[in-house]
Amino acid sequence: MEQKIKLAVDAVVFGYQNSNLYVLLIQQKFDGQQPYWALPGGLVQSNEPLIEAVKRELKEETNVSVNYLEQLYTFGDDVNRDSRNRVVSVAYFALIDASKTIIKADTDAENVQWFTISAVPQLAFDHNLILTAAITRLKAKLTYQPIGFDLLPAEFLFSDLENLYCTILEKEIDRRNFRKKILSFGIIEETDKLADKKSGRPAKLFRFNKQKYDAMVKEGFYFEIRFA
Amino acid sequence: MEQKIKLAVDAVVFGYQNSNLYVLLIQQKFDGQQPYWALPGGLVQSNEPLIEAVKRELKEETNVSVNYLEQLYTFGDDVNRDSRNRVVSVAYFALIDASKTIIKADTDAENVQWFTISAVPQLAFDHNLILTAAITRLKAKLTYQPIGFDLLPAEFLFSDLENLYCTILEKEIDRRNFRKKILSFGIIEETDKLADKKSGRPAKLFRFNKQKYDAMVKEGFYFEIRFA
DNA sequence: GCAAAAGTGTTCGTACTACACCCATGG
DNA sequence: CCATGGGTGTAGTACGAACACTTTTGC
Numbered sequence: 057m058e059q060k061i062k063l064a065v066d067a068v069v070f071g072y073q074n075s076n077l078y079v080l081l082i083q084q085k086f087d088g089q090q091p092y093w094a095l096p097g098g099l100v101q102s103n104e105p106l107i108e109a110v111k112r113e114l115k116e117e118t119n120v121s122v123n124y125l126e127q128l129y130t131f132g133d134d135v136n137r138d139s140r141n142r143v144v145s146v147a148y149f150a151l152i153d154a155s156k157t158i159i160k161a162d163t164d165a166e167n168v169q170w171f172t173i174s175a176v177p178q179l180a181f182d183h184n185l186i187l188t189a190a191i192t193r194l195k196a197k198l199t200y201q202p203i204g205f206d207l208l209p210a211e212f213l214f215s216d217l218e219n220l221y222c223t224i225l226e227k228e229i230d231r232r233n234f235r236k237k238i239l240s241f242g243i244i245e246e247t248d249k250l251a252d253k254k255s256g257r258p259a260k261l262f263r264f265n266k267q268k269y270d271a272m273v274k275e276g277f278y279f280e281i282r283f284a
Numbered sequence: 285m286e287q288k289i290k291l292a293v294d295a296v297v298f299g300y301q302n303s304n305l306y307v308l309l310i311q312q313k314f315d316g317q318q319p320y321w322a323l324p325g326g327l328v329q330s331n332e333p334l335i336e337a338v339k340r341e342l343k344e345e346t347n348v349s350v351n352y353l354e355q356l357y358t359f360g361d362d363v364n365r366d367s368r369n370r371v372v373s374v375a376y377f378a379l380i381d382a383s384k385t386i387i388k389a390d391t392d393a394e395n396v397q398w399f400t401i402s403a404v405p406q407l408a409f410d411h412n413l414i415l416t417a418a419i420t421r422l423k424a425k426l427t428y429q430p431i432g433f434d435l436l437p438a439e440f441l442f443s444d445l446e447n448l449y450c451t452i453l454e455k456e457i458d459r460r461n462f463r464k465k466i467l468s469f470g471i472i473e474e475t476d477k478l479a480d481k482k483s484g485r486p487a488k489l490f491r492f493n494k495q496k497y498d499a500m501v502k503e504g505f506y507f508e509i510r511f512a
Numbered sequence: 513g514c515a516a517a518a519g520t521g522t523t524c525g526t527a528c529t530a531c532a533c534c535c536a537t538g539g
Numbered sequence: 540c541c542a543t544g545g546g547t548g549t550a551g552t553a554c555g556a557a558c559a560c561t562t563t564t565g566c
Binding site for chain 2: 527528529530535536539
């Protein structure tokens, strides 16, 4: 008996700006079809690696360039998650620097837009489920891998990093302890630049030293940020 | 253009006994085909949830009953991982109590057998890769989720638990500190039974209280076993 | 000189580490 | 009585938690 299963990929793309976590959604306008917002994604081509399929769809549909991309989970237990066909979807998890990102302009056929997590509408298929899984993964990874930097510009303020953690983990953090902990790792370096700010004391810009982090990991280093 | 991708599931089934970690492999004898050992698995049926597909294959091919089963990773980047067709495989990770497991008897068409991890031969397709990913997951999860109990009988000796951790994590552990830590969680209870042993002082049997663990998790409890 | 955000140290308590001896049984 | 594995306590240390004032700038 011939197998009748279609294989798709979907991507949950997170961005962060001004103490807000965003997710990138698209809306494809078919006539007569109710235009739910959805995660970017689509069918995998027969000769295409999964990861290439995600990258292609992201480029075609949103034109963003990602800093971090990893497989999240494969959704295939609900046989009717797509009402038209049996579709199994391999979901990916992506982080981008929202500040430098210019998302694809809206066309007649397609909208692309950032949504704050709290304002995400009902999505197509089981995409709300996928998003929830991605948020869970993001929160978990933030505490044991230095992926927060992939949501920030290459040079960033300490206060941005701190706010990012507060925002995403939905916790209050002691500024002094946070700074001490992060600096103790030795994977963040001060640049000689200062941020131009509207008010208050000027802040130094910092940079994540990925080379150093990778080297330290090989020596057995574990990144970890925990809070009470 | 029609999509020509087949979807399969594979399972990495771990067992533990006498300070040895085992994985369950099968060998399907086709005539003329070189009989590589492989992970149990097979194609997903068109109307079948992924998880059901794994359970079905495990039952058909090995007849084991699993204590723990979770999705591991989806292997679909190597377009030629199966030389005959494009096959994408959703790999699962399973733990069973090897002591009570009676694996399916060998038939003319099929062998089923435990292999110690260090003695695993070259496997079919990219199954060695999948196994490596599963071992990594097992080691990681052991430190932050109480899944070790799923490799042991319902009632077990403390020394078994300790040896399980030593064996799988390939580390030495201080017996006193280990016992203190585990008992401090309050998720293990002493039974009034003693093990019948060949030599030495009789040992108490312990039992994992999953209800209590689940309740504690809801209250914010984190299981964690780390070693220097 | 005031508002606004950046930067910085110390104390306290808890939890991990290291470590060695006695106990209960079978043969 | 001896071999075998089971069971237990303590002292030192290091790390996380709590906590508030000074500094630099723009207006």
